Amino acid sequence: MSAEMPRWPDGARTSVVLTIDFNDIHDIVAREPATEGREKTLSVWRYGARRGVDRVLDVLDKHRLKASWFVPGRVAEEHGGLVRRIHGAGHELGSNGYRSEIFDGLDLAQQQEAFARGHAALADVIGEMPVGFRSASGNWAPGFDQTLRAAGIRWSSSWRGDDLPYFHEPRGAASLVELPLHYELEDEPYFAFNLYPPVPPGQSRIAGYRDVLNNWRQDFAGFQRYGLCYLLRLHPEMIGTTGRIGLLDELLGELRGQPDVWFATGREVADWWSATQPPNASGHPAEIFARLSGLQP
Amino acid sequence: MSSQTETGAVRWPHGARCAVALAFDLDGPTGNALIDGSIWRNPSFFTLGAYDVWRALPRLLDLLADQALPATFFVPAWIVETWPEQCRAIVDRGHEIGYHGYEHEAFWQLTSDDQRRVMARSREIFEQYLGIVPTGFRTPSGDWAPDTAAVLAEAGVVYSSSMRGDDRPYLIPIPGRASPLVEIPGRWELDDYASLAYQRNPNFPAGLDRIAGYAATLDNWRREFDGTHRDGLCLTTLFHPKVSARPGRLLLLERLFDHMRQAGGVWFARCHEVADWWLAESAS
Numbered sequence: 365m366s367a368e369m370p371r372w373p374d375g376a377r378t379s380v381v382l383t384i385d386f387n388d389i390h391d392i393v394a395r396e397p398a399t400e401g402r403e404k405t406l407s408v409w410r411y412g413a414r415r416g417v418d419r420v421l422d423v424l425d426k427h428r429l430k431a432s433w434f435v436p437g438r439v440a441e442e443h444g445g446l447v448r449r450i451h452g453a454g455h456e457l458g459s460n461g462y463r464s465e466i467f468d469g470l471d472l473a474q475q476q477e478a479f480a481r482g483h484a485a486l487a488d489v490i491g492e493m494p495v496g497f498r499s500a501s502g503n504w505a506p507g508f509d510q511t512l513r514a515a516g517i518r519w520s521s522s523w524r525g526d527d528l529p530y531f532h533e534p535r536g537a538a539s540l541v542e543l544p545l546h547y548e549l550e551d552e553p554y555f556a557f558n559l560y561p562p563v564p565p566g567q568s569r570i571a572g573y574r575d576v577l578n579n580w581r582q583d584f585a586g587f588q589r590y591g592l593c594y595l596l597r598l599h600p601e602m603i604g605t606t607g608r609i610g611l612l613d614e615l616l617g618e619l620r621g622q623p624d625v626w627f628a629t630g631r632e633v634a635d636w637w638s639a640t641q642p643p644n645a646s647g648h649p650a651e652i653f654a655r656l657s658g659l660q661p
Numbered sequence: 662m663s664s665q666t667e668t669g670a671v672r673w674p675h676g677a678r679c680a681v682a683l684a685f686d687l688d689g690p691t692g693n694a695l696i697d698g699s700i701w702r703n704p705s706f707f708t709l710g711a712y713d714v715w716r717a718l719p720r721l722l723d724l725l726a727d728q729a730l731p732a733t734f735f736v737p738a739w740i741v742e743t744w745p746e747q748c749r750a751i752v753d754r755g756h757e758i759g760y761h762g763y764e765h766e767a768f769w770q771l772t773s774d775d776q777r778r779v780m781a782r783s784r785e786i787f788e789q790y791l792g793i794v795p796t797g798f799r800t801p802s803g804d805w806a807p808d809t810a811a812v813l814a815e816a817g818v819v820y821s822s823s824m825r826g827d828d829r830p831y832l833i834p835i836p837g838r839a840s841p842l843v844e845i846p847g848r849w850e851l852d853d854y855a856s857l858a859y860q861r862n863p864n865f866p867a868g869l870d871r872i873a874g875y876a877a878t879l880d881n882w883r884r885e886f887d888g889t890h891r892d893g894l895c896l897t898t899l900f901h902p903k904v905s906a907r908p909g910r911l912l913l914l915e916r917l918f919d920h921m922r923q924a925g926g927v928w929f930a931r932c933h934e935v936a937d938w939w940l941a942e943s944a945s
Contacts, residue, residue: 502705525708547859553872566868575874582875586908647744649711653704660701
């Protein structure tokens with residue numbers, strides 16, 4: 365029952381994956397429709413394309429790290445030059461629907477349509493087919509995983525339930541690896557803010573920056589202790605401000621100083637997992653979900 | 662009450678200064694979304710909850726073993742049905758398991774018969790899968806219907822750990838019964854939801870307030886313990902493995918437990934031991 369130590373390449377103890385959601389205004393408009401047409405509010409999120417992306421790119425370049433960026437098709441169309449620059453710097457680009465659609469309110473056919481349109485638009489801009497996918501809300505209808513596999517998607521970072529990668533069920537011939545999320549490793553729960561319409565809905569205070577950095581440090585210490593996959597989920601408009609980019613710089617500097625960390629893109633971790641790991645153990649959250657959700661009406 | 666001095670301090674076994682009954686609610690993905698079935702269209706939320714049993718619990722059990730600390734786990738019976746092997750490890754490693762509903766039902770909204778059905782079904786599952794009959798109960802969400810205490814007594818429950826209004830155990834008389842129910846109250850200050858839990862769809866906190874700083878959280882918890890130790894009281898925790906036994910936060914628990922052990926004179930007990938002590942002291 366004790367947590368076993370996974371083996372990462374080159375004897376590394378921990379893997380670190382940096383994921384960045386570059387959604388521009390589309391995610392917030394999808395989640396908070398009251399923001400639509402309110403330019404002050406939207407400019408909070410437009411700040412990413414205007415300022416944040418470059419700061420994040422600079423810090424990644426400073427630490428010689430490649431990240432996995434999720435970009436909805438519409439953002440690729442509207443910010444083609446910027447997206448090509450991210451791609452040209454050697455980062456991985458993954459799909460995220462056409463307008464960061466909330467899949468929970470869509471049926472399977474609508475989800476397939478949003479995915480196909482976004483996937484094609486992104487591929488068109490970067491000149492290659494992405495192999496990673498993130499569902500903005502984390503959910504999809506039963507059967508959607510088959511759509512992803514058929515489109516050549518090899519990894520997702522949408523679900524939770526583990527701190528190591530796992531396989532979507534059934535594993536099948538075309539593995540779809542999940543790199544699960546952790547709220548404490550996302551910047552949005554700490555930093556997202558708009559006064560009105562209120563984001564978060566309770567108009568919570570912006571977290572203390574020092575506290576956030578210390579939390580992320582301590583989270584890393586825990587992930588390293590157990591040899592896990594430390595996956596950050598960041599947003600250029602949140603972490604990429606002039607005052608916060610230093611948090612990422614400091615954190616990455618400290619992680620870079622560790623001798624036994626494997627820094628990898630989502631694609632590299634997923635391919636490693638597919639090539640080396642057995643199927644999910646019995647009782648795994650993904651296995652239980654597949655089994656029990658199939659029993660539901 | 663003979664177990665308390667005039668200053669409100671309490672007599673504990675072995676001359677201990679205070680009692681600490683570490684307790685964890687192993688809710689997993691149970692709760693409203695499981696009860697209404699919406700969780701089966703919300704894999705993100707299901708897996709967030711399932712992490713509780715799959716990853717958080719085994720590491721927490723290791724930590725408790727390393728520190729030789731006993732604990733009580735309040736477990737919805739659905740969790741035992743779904744992950745019997747993982748739950749058996751709780752018993753095998755010397756901890757207590759108490760009732761916590763079948764799917765984390767809000768007892769205050771249930772009829773008497775529905776409360777009885779939940780208790781009976783839970784008892785069958787605990788007996789069948791784990792070979793145990795719990796004597797303790799922590800109410801999912803805490804609140805009671807007017808007849809909950811009587812329903813619990815009828816189901817063989819000796820103590821509850823559901824209320825918030827004291828920092829010592831107390832007795833709840835049950836109309837028509839000779840023996841009272843022991844209550845071991847918890848405090849929101851020692852509930853990890855109040856500082857660390859976060860989830861979207863469904864939102865918690867309702868206004869999506871921030872995750873607290875870990876250092877400040879540990880300082881709060883230590884101060885609550887320090888007061889308990891100074892005044893000779895009884896502390897229980899409302900911790901959740903899926904919230905505070907995540908990798909970075911296990912270090913918080915470890916430091917909190919270190920702090921408690923180093924204070925000296927602490928009676929670390931399972932909740933049923935606290936209840937038995939309290940009943941015996943009250944009768945003497």
